[in-house]
Amino acid sequence: MNERPNFSRQSCPLPLMDHDTVQLAHGAGGRLSADLMEKLILPRFRCPELEALGDQAVLNLAPGRVAFSTDTFVVSPIFFPGGDIGDLAVNGTVNDVAMSGATVEALSVGLVLEEGLPMRDLHRILCSMEQAAATAGVRIVTGDTKVVDKGSCDRIFINTSGLGVIPDGVNLTPKNISAGDVVLVSGTLADHGMAVLTTREKLSFQSEIRSDSAALNGLINTLLQAAPGTRTLRDPTRGGAATTLNEFAAAAGVGIRLDDEAIPVRPPVRGACEVLGIDPLYVANEGKFIAVVPADETTPALAALRNHELGADAAQIGVVVDEHPGLVALRTSLGVERIVDMPVAEQLPRIC
Numbered sequence: 001m002n003e004r005p006n007f008s009r010q011s012c013p014l015p016l017m018d019h020d021t022v023q024l025a026h027g028a029g030g031r032l033s034a035d036l037m038e039k040l041i042l043p044r045f046r047c048p049e050l051e052a053l054g055d056q057a058v059l060n061l062a063p064g065r066v067a068f069s070t071d072t073f074v075v076s077p078i079f080f081p082g083g084d085i086g087d088l089a090v091n092g093t094v095n096d097v098a099m100s101g102a103t104v105e106a107l108s109v110g111l112v113l114e115e116g117l118p119m120r121d122l123h124r125i126l127c128s129m130e131q132a133a134a135t136a137g138v139r140i141v142t143g144d145t146k147v148v149d150k151g152s153c154d155r156i157f158i159n160t161s162g163l164g165v166i167p168d169g170v171n172l173t174p175k176n177i178s179a180g181d182v183v184l185v186s187g188t189l190a191d192h193g194m195a196v197l198t199t200r201e202k203l204s205f206q207s208e209i210r211s212d213s214a215a216l217n218g219l220i221n222t223l224l225q226a227a228p229g230t231r232t233l234r235d236p237t238r239g240g241a242a243t244t245l246n247e248f249a250a251a252a253g254v255g256i257r258l259d260d261e262a263i264p265v266r267p268p269v270r271g272a273c274e275v276l277g278i279d280p281l282y283v284a285n286e287g288k289f290i291a292v293v294p295a296d297e298t299t300p301a302l303a304a305l306r307n308h309e310l311g312a313d314a315a316q317i318g319v320v321v322d323e324h325p326g327l328v329a330l331r332t333s334l335g336v337e338r339i340v341d342m343p344v345a346e347q348l349p350r351i352c
Helices: 007-011 031-045 085-098 119-136 191-200 217-226 240-252 267-276 295-306
Strands: 065-073 103-114 139-148 156-166 182-185 232-234 255-259 290-293 315-321 328-331 337-339
Touching (some): 031 119, 031 139, 065 085, 085 103, 085 156, 085 217, 103 119, 119 139, 119 156, 191 267, 217 295, 295 315
Parallel strands (some): 103 139, 255 328
Antiparallel strands (some): 065 156, 182 315, 232 290, 255 315, 328 337
């Protein structure tokens, strides 16, 4: 298996623990639970709110509307090229809150651990979460750990919840979309879903396919400064871009027309999709967003995105139209249009 840069081994040496694997007693609230907290968890996420070790975190938030989100991560495998379940859990919730235009303030983390999980794997995941939170500039302020019998979960499940404050004047919703607006994507599609799938199925391609897992709050701030009229944002995770765009069209009562040749997909990802018979528009992403902006803000929006390391491959992929309200149409290279419908079932299970 290809590993991400070994941050955990260089910067987070595994502390001396009494057990090499997770025991049921690590979730029982006694001495081993305290050992887990003091040696593995607190050193990674130390902040005054967490150090209080209360059943809640008391936060001082700026005035304004609060954005709140929660998500549970059950990805299989838990390690994949470009990331792991730890940074995925942090980045995913940061992104969900940030899509409202909020400044992300704090996260909670709930760990469900399978008895027998190697401590080294847990430590590596916690180090990934530490690095992801630091990169995103957010605090992990409260959490919980439960240990279940061997076979009751698949190694580790993670729940993360996030809070953010929405600045005055920011109101991002698909209902703002109108005909003439432009559809942008912040980068290449289908990277995460195909990285997880090819790793899970042990498929080998000439070039490595890596997840795009990343926190997008900084990139979103860059976009909103350049294009203050931005109508709405969303990260196309499960169901991919096709689902997100259909949700936009339905909410606004408009049509969306895509240009197939303008949709950015990395060649190795496109090749894997073709081999497996999968449309990249339906594959999950974990480090990209779709934005709808006014036509007159397209140029500054794209320039700002492309000047950011996470938006180098940003592209205009479509326009909003009056025709076919509630539907998404794709114009192919042959000049033929086809409907891009919502997926009927989950195409790639357990990708987040």
